[in-house]
Amino acid sequence: MDNYDGKFPYLPERISRLGELACNLWWSWHPEARALFYLLAGNGSRYKAQNPVKLLFEINGQVLDDATRNPRFLRRYDAVMTRFDSEMNAYQSWFNSKIENRGRLPVAYFSAEFGLHQSLPFYAGGLGFLAGDYLKECSDLGVPVVGVGFMYPDGYLHQRLSADGWQKSESESLDRERAPICRVLDAEGRPMILKITIMQLPVYFEVWKAQIGRVPLYLIDTDLEANDPQSRSISSRLYIGDHEHRLVQEIILGIGGTQILKALGIKHFVLHLNEGHSSFAILERIREMVENGKSFAEAVGFVRKTIIFTTHTPVPAGHDIFSLSMMDKYFASYISLLGISREEFYRLGEDPSAGSAGFNMTVFALRLSAHCNAVSKRHGEVARRMWQHLWQPLAEHEVPIDYITNGVHVPTWIDSRMALLFNRYLGPNWLADHDDPSIWELVDDIPDEKLWMVHRHQKMNLIAVLQERARQRWLEHADPNVILASGTMLDPNALTLGFARRFASYKRANLILENLTRLKAILGCANMPVQIIFAGKAHPSDDAGIRLIQQVYNVARDPDFGGRVAFIEDYNEGLAQYLIHGVDVWLNNPQPPFEASGTSGMKAGINGVPHLSVLDGWWIEGYNGANGWAFDGNDCESGERDAQELYSIIERQIVPLYYDQNESGISPGWIKIMKASIKSTAARFSSRRMVKEYADKFYQDALFQASET
Numbered sequence: 001m002d003n004y005d006g007k008f009p010y011l012p013e014r015i016s017r018l019g020e021l022a023c024n025l026w027w028s029w030h031p032e033a034r035a036l037f038y039l040l041a042g043n044g045s046r047y048k049a050q051n052p053v054k055l056l057f058e059i060n061g062q063v064l065d066d067a068t069r070n071p072r073f074l075r076r077y078d079a080v081m082t083r084f085d086s087e088m089n090a091y092q093s094w095f096n097s098k099i100e101n102r103g104r105l106p107v108a109y110f111s112a113e114f115g116l117h118q119s120l121p122f123y124a125g126g127l128g129f130l131a132g133d134y135l136k137e138c139s140d141l142g143v144p145v146v147g148v149g150f151m152y153p154d155g156y157l158h159q160r161l162s163a164d165g166w167q168k169s170e171s172e173s174l175d176r177e178r179a180p181i182c183r184v185l186d187a188e189g190r191p192m193i194l195k196i197t198i199m200q201l202p203v204y205f206e207v208w209k210a211q212i213g214r215v216p217l218y219l220i221d222t223d224l225e226a227n228d229p230q231s232r233s234i235s236s237r238l239y240i241g242d243h244e245h246r247l248v249q250e251i252i253l254g255i256g257g258t259q260i261l262k263a264l265g266i267k268h269f270v271l272h273l274n275e276g277h278s279s280f281a282i283l284e285r286i287r288e289m290v291e292n293g294k295s296f297a298e299a300v301g302f303v304r305k306t307i308i309f310t311t312h313t314p315v316p317a318g319h320d321i322f323s324l325s326m327m328d329k330y331f332a333s334y335i336s337l338l339g340i341s342r343e344e345f346y347r348l349g350e351d352p353s354a355g356s357a358g359f360n361m362t363v364f365a366l367r368l369s370a371h372c373n374a375v376s377k378r379h380g381e382v383a384r385r386m387w388q389h390l391w392q393p394l395a396e397h398e399v400p401i402d403y404i405t406n407g408v409h410v411p412t413w414i415d416s417r418m419a420l421l422f423n424r425y426l427g428p429n430w431l432a433d434h435d436d437p438s439i440w441e442l443v444d445d446i447p448d449e450k451l452w453m454v455h456r457h458q459k460m461n462l463i464a465v466l467q468e469r470a471r472q473r474w475l476e477h478a479d480p481n482v483i484l485a486s487g488t489m490l491d492p493n494a495l496t497l498g499f500a501r502r503f504a505s506y507k508r509a510n511l512i513l514e515n516l517t518r519l520k521a522i523l524g525c526a527n528m529p530v531q532i533i534f535a536g537k538a539h540p541s542d543d544a545g546i547r548l549i550q551q552v553y554n555v556a557r558d559p560d561f562g563g564r565v566a567f568i569e570d571y572n573e574g575l576a577q578y579l580i581h582g583v584d585v586w587l588n589n590p591q592p593p594f595e596a597s598g599t600s601g602m603k604a605g606i607n608g609v610p611h612l613s614v615l616d617g618w619w620i621e622g623y624n625g626a627n628g629w630a631f632d633g634n635d636c637e638s639g640e641r642d643a644q645e646l647y648s649i650i651e652r653q654i655v656p657l658y659y660d661q662n663e664s665g666i667s668p669g670w671i672k673i674m675k676a677s678i679k680s681t682a683a684r685f686s687s688r689r690m691v692k693e694y695a696d697k698f699y700q701d702a703l704f705q706a707s708e709t
């Protein structure tokens, strides 16, 4: 049990467990727990409660004392703690009742990023949110998982635009003591510090932990005084630096992460790799077995059966490939511990279709994992075609890469008012059984006006939040153009499209800007106006992505567009929550087949915000003709034809339907699409369905194999 005494300056006895609650991200998907902290933060300062640990540090002791004398607060506190205890301690869980796990072994889940909450900047985008949603769902279902990842105290990037729309990154370091994480202590009660000796100089790292309900996530932090400055910065940020920095990060994640498990006394486990960044974890397990007397072949034979590898990247260029000379620098002596030759080792990571030699992290993981999967049906096809040559002479359909389509954590992404509506019309058990599609048929019973009222409230809320952000930026003396372009003129009555994701070129944020004259006509229509809200970060060294942001910004500040295009700075989890709930249509138009799955459209869909997307990733499975709009989007040359299709759908289908409003200002046809969207996404694209599939398809078998040592 973690000890929270003394972490906070002052916590009255009667409500002292608030400290424990604040340090467990369980609050992030339980609105009643968040409400406790909102109550303490007081009206008008909800943002302070976004990080309850910080709140408890900075709150006036008098407020806490008052709370102990407020019966209403105490009733809520007691109810939340009762629920917390019952969910944390429940032996009864889906996992225990369905999956045989004789050895009571855990699944170790490695990922280079985790998107859990805005207070923890350990993510860049979709890969991270998949991992974060996965951990939360494992907690809900009682899957015995331990997560392993990086701390990244400097996060990904803190985005600001200059007056001419160029993305700048402001530094903002995580205050470790005031974040919902804690130090892991060793047997003697000292901070756990481990050492990796693969580099020329040993690298030390400290182990921290974020508690996600029942699931611990261990975080590697190399920012220690014992390290030289270069090593200190190894884990400072995501995806920065050159190839070598990246290799060193991946060595620390895979090999260092495995050392954490060992230090915690976890000897036998199933290994699940979320993308190839952590593939060296496989190597470290093999090395341990060889050290204990097995031959390399025996060790591989055993370890392989206990590994699940999830690939996310549908193009050959997207995978980490390290030059052999760089690999030599770090692995020369390590290889000798494996009992194989240098050539044999490098052959494991060699992609025979590549022009030059190199160590491919994906190829290595594919070869050494008994269970491999892609993240959507289409991505499965793409991955099998892409990697068929590794399994020659198998036919494409025989290539052992399965698929499990991604899903989103419904309690995290559902709007709390929408949840209240579901309580009323779907019955009180809808959340407990939300991966059962039949429950969602009851969405048809929700009166149109009620659903519209909730959505409209979210839209007004979104606009209010954007205006408050603009006001804060104005106080910081930001350029007036940046302020004007950030949604200050948005109209709650106008049809609103949302586009928010990383600004990577393949996601084509500028597709809708292809023909500005046509776009202007769509947006500016006097009785049926349309507006678009953009948000997203570009990778700091991706100039093409940064130029895309500038292109959007230039339209947003152009008076001819009448303030109907907005670019919101610094897209993160907090902003995503408002956008996903508050816009009317979620736009997604990547270049197929680059979107392996995509998840933001699912988050929108479960909230009744229909998806307008190219047929790629999850939307091929999700689109049913009645729950949104789809277009082919496969014009590889110029995108011109795709843009035409996009405009036509907006002009001919979306705008007329949205504005086909009755005397109460509601469009019955629109509500029908909203309802179809909820019904078709909530069960099928939930992380609950996804985690159950991982458990049934892979974990059951791998756990059995892992217990056979």
Ligand SMILES: *Cc1c(COP(=O)(O)O)cnc(C)c1O
Residues within 6 Å of the ligand: 124, 125, 126, 127, 129, 500, 501, 502, 571, 572, 573, 576, 597, 598, 599, 600, 601, 603
């Ligand atoms: C869900 C989410 C993503 C991933 O969205 P995609 O549709 O997969 O691009 C990225 N960033 C944030 C903040 C998210 O919530």
